[in-house]
Amino acid sequence: MKVLVTGGAGYVGSHVAVDLLEKNFEVIILDNFVNSSRFVLDNIKVITGKNVIAYNVDLLDKGALNEVFEKNKIDVVIHCAGHKSVGESVNYPLKYYDNNLISTINLCNVMNDHHVHKLIFSSSAVVYGIPESLPLTENSPLNALNPYGKTKYMLEKILIDLSLSNPLWKIVLLRYFNPVGAHPSGLIGENPTGIPDNLLPIIAKVADEEMDELLVFGGDYDTPDGTGIRDYIHVSDLAKGHVHALESIDAFQKFKIFNLGTGRGYSVLEVINNFEAVSGKTIPYRIVSRRPGDMAVSYADATKAARELNWVATKDIYDMCHDAWNWKQNSKGIDKVF
Numbered sequence: 471m472k473v474l475v476t477g478g479a480g481y482v483g484s485h486v487a488v489d490l491l492e493k494n495f496e497v498i499i500l501d502n503f504v505n506s507s508r509f510v511l512d513n514i515k516v517i518t519g520k521n522v523i524a525y526n527v528d529l530l531d532k533g534a535l536n537e538v539f540e541k542n543k544i545d546v547v548i549h550c551a552g553h554k555s556v557g558e559s560v561n562y563p564l565k566y567y568d569n570n571l572i573s574t575i576n577l578c579n580v581m582n583d584h585h586v587h588k589l590i591f592s593s594s595a596v597v598y599g600i601p602e603s604l605p606l607t608e609n610s611p612l613n614a615l616n617p618y619g620k621t622k623y624m625l626e627k628i629l630i631d632l633s634l635s636n637p638l639w640k641i642v643l644l645r646y647f648n649p650v651g652a653h654p655s656g657l658i659g660e661n662p663t664g665i666p667d668n669l670l671p672i673i674a675k676v677a678d679e680e681m682d683e684l685l686v687f688g689g690d691y692d693t694p695d696g697t698g699i700r701d702y703i704h705v706s707d708l709a710k711g712h713v714h715a716l717e718s719i720d721a722f723q724k725f726k727i728f729n730l731g732t733g734r735g736y737s738v739l740e741v742i743n744n745f746e747a748v749s750g751k752t753i754p755y756r757i758v759s760r761r762p763g764d765m766a767v768s769y770a771d772a773t774k775a776a777r778e779l780n781w782v783a784t785k786d787i788y789d790m791c792h793d794a795w796n797w798k799q800n801s802k803g804i805d806k807v808f
């Protein structure tokens with residue numbers, strides 16, 4: 471079976487590609503390399519020992535996308551490509567609406583033209599906004615609060631409408647909680663350009679003394695230690711969730727939605743403690759005021775994925791911090807080399 475992975479050189483997409491290749495799927499990567507590097511393609515080959523076809527194509531370029539489908543008999547698409555920074559989306563909403571929405575609509579049109587109707591889409595727990603109750607189930611109310619989150623919300627609605635329009639479509643929407651960590655080989659991982667906004671890449675930079683301290687956003691939440699709690703999920707577990715979705719998709723009708731999380735939350739201070747333990751480094755931190763738009767606690771009810779996809783996350787916070795730190799040390803200088 472031939473699987474097209476959009477954003478396949480990116481953080482999540484590259485781990486998905488590795489997992490697919492290890493399960494003997496044929497993989498075609500499509501990426502515009504705006505927020506990813508070409509070395510990832512070589513390292514995917516090193517990890518898996520398998521060849522991967524890759525195209526430097528922007529999904530906004532419908533003609534180029536069409537050519538990829540003409541050259542390859544694609545069976546399923548896993549759509550990971552998209553802009554993903556909340557802060558940037560607040561400052562540049564049109565960039566997010568333009569890129570994330572149009573690229574996905576182009577992709578679906580081209581898929582339809584080529585009679586490809588199976589799609590697995592990277593959505594996000596960001597669609598829930600501030601939870602009314604916990605854990606978050608797939609039926610919890612949706613209230614995306616920022617332009618990035620709204621693109622995911624809108625795309626979910628567009629894809630659901632599409633799946634209802636023609637029984638040939640089978641669409642799986644995967645709502646990621648907080649993907650962290652890296653491949654245990656240390657050969658692929660998250661490589662944010664500029665200053666990262668997410669907790670784990672910042673902690674790794676502080677541990678590596680590239681940054682002086684971590685600012686902990688809020689110490690007065692209604693949580694046991696006062697800091698925010700999130701459902702961190704190892705990116706390799708997340709990748710496996712896609713493969714399970716792919717293996718189940720034929721049995722589904724129209725669309726299916728799944729949370730991909732561990733079902734367990736960790737506070738910022740717990741993450742710091744775990745990172746210190748695995749790295750042997752001290753993470754200097756300072757508690758400052760809350761970050762606008764943040765919630766106290768978010769974690770998944772991941773039982774639907776366990777039930778219907780036969781998937782559960784197996785890696786714990788130790789693995790997540792260990793592999794994030796391993797990747798941090800292994801990836802030094804990557805920006806300069808590639």
Ligand code: UD1
Nearest residue numbers: 556594596648649667668669672685686687698700738764
């Ligand atoms: C963010 C995005 C979310 C995205 C997810 C991907 C927001 C509002 N949401 O989620 O859409 O899907 O990343 O991983 O940005 N923290 C600090 N100091 C820091 C950075 C973070 O204390 O320098 C805290 C945050 O307040 C939060 C926790 O660490 O409690 C996790 O933050 P982060 O990694 O940015 O993820 P989210 O905000 O949950």
